[in-house]
């Protein structure tokens with residue numbers, strides 16, 4: 373068995389902030405320059421403050437003083453949905469729209485799940501994970517009139533600390549019903565924005581990437597929350613960023629505003645039935661004129677910003693989306709569900725709620741827990757879209773996978789440790805083989821389900837290697853397996869333009885979120901890894917072309933709990949339930 377070795381990690385002075393390219397550069401050139409500039413190298417990390425300026429630490433909870441607050445109830449525990457049923461959309465009875473169902477939707481998607489305490493310090497955790505626990509993601513919704521929420525259609529901001537909705541605008545009922553006429557009754561909109569500053573405060577230039585990962589995680593938690601309620605959710609990918617800004621009232625009220633800007637990210641449609649696209653809705657939204665009277669002003673999150681990161685604004689600008697025709701791609705050559713899961717999974721003690729609210733990142737891995745092949749194959753099969761487009765959460769996005777996995781397998785019962793690859797788009801297998809090291813074996817193991825495009829590349833102990841390329845983090849070598857998410861980068865930018873740079877991170881975040889929940893199902897833990905050395909990861913897999921780039925890392929394994937921390941309930945009203 374080979375043992376891989378790479379040079380030891382060393383840190384150097386951060387790069388100096390500056391312009392990405394000149395004014396004539398295309399948006400794609402700006403993206404490529406940003407991506408190159410924000411790579412971590414063995415000898416130099418991407419530019420960041422290098423210390424934590426506690427006096428300007430951003431508030432993780434934005435509020436809109438002046439907007440009415442609608443408290444969401446925490447529903448009484450009802451019939452617990454088994455975890456595996458999340459993955460059988462269409463078979464779960466749709467909940468009617470009500471205060472309780474909307475409350476549960478946000479509870480599962482974006483709410484607090486615990487407070488942690490260590491000595492005098494307390495911090496909260498949420499259903500959606502976040503790089504550095506900084507939570508740049510803000511959630512919004514446009515709801516029809518719902519008893520005890522509002523007697524007119526309205527735009528709301530979700531306030532996670534209170535588990536409440538802030539009513540930001542009341543809409544004209546006639547305009548709203550015309551807009552929603554093509555959709556099944558009970559449809560509504562949900563959206564996400566990012567406050568870049570929250571991540572940039574700690575991580576500097578690389579923060580834009582982390583914000584986008586967090587959007588991907590949140591898109592998955594929204595889709596999964598909808599699935600738990602028997603609802604569908606689709607990304608409205610043809611919507612312009614201007615429209616999203618208009619719908620959620622994200623633009624600053626005036627120039628004197630000190631509140632940090634929110635970057636529009638995405639808009640999704642939630643419906644009780646199978647969502648249909650409506651060009652009318654897309655176009656109306658593109659005009660950004662559905663809002664009527666706006667209430668409340670966003671709070672300022674930091675008293676001052678002592679350092680700015682202009683390249684984040686540049687890449688944000690280069691990746692803004694204008695209104696476009698929705699993406700349609702052909703999935704007919706993807707595997708059927710039966711080819712991915714040879715034995716259907718219809719048992720298990722874990723409830724969906726326990727997996728969703730109990731999800732946590734491992735802060736350390738035990739270096740000993742082994743998982744079964746079945747659990748490993750099942751977790752990877754959950755990452756595959758199916759031919760019928762029915763696999764959750766992949767039914768929420770219209771593009772074929774652009775994120776493939778380069779795996780470091782350490783401890784999976786019966787599988788040789790070593791490097792593996794999962795070609796999430798089976799049609800990309802040949803190009804991936806060409807892009808990676810020529811000596812790789814590309815062996816489909818006999819025990820692997822026939823439709824799962826998982827291949828053994830090379831046997832060997834890669835624990836030290838996995839940790840080294842993940843910024844020396846032991847969690848990448850101490851789990852059962854870890855992985856790098858290899859993006860079909862240049863082809864995606866060529867096909868869909870610079871704005872799709874964001875989508876690549878979103879897809880990577882969604883992959884991460886599915887694995888987070890699968891780890892819970894296995895009774896172990898996992899952790900997203902945003903800190904990795906980009907080019908050394910490419911070297912491991914023999915990738916020399918810029919066409920393919922690593923976009924995110926992830927590890928799954930037996931955790932070591934930090935027993936010094938006290939865990940407190942997320943909401944005080946939970947205690948009296």
Ligand SMILES: Cc1cc2nc3c(=O)[nH]c(=O)nc-3n(C[C@H](O)[C@H](O)[C@H](O)COP(=O)(O)O)c2cc1C
Pocket residue numbers: 497498500501502503504505582585586589731732733734735845847899900901902903
């Ligand atoms: C995009 C992203 C990148 C992350 N990168 C790292 C990392 O490099 N190392 C690490 O230990 N944890 C990492 N994490 C885990 C976060 O620290 C964790 O999600 C956060 O502290 C909240 O804790 P929770 O996931 O238990 O809710 C990352 C999480 C995300 C979503």
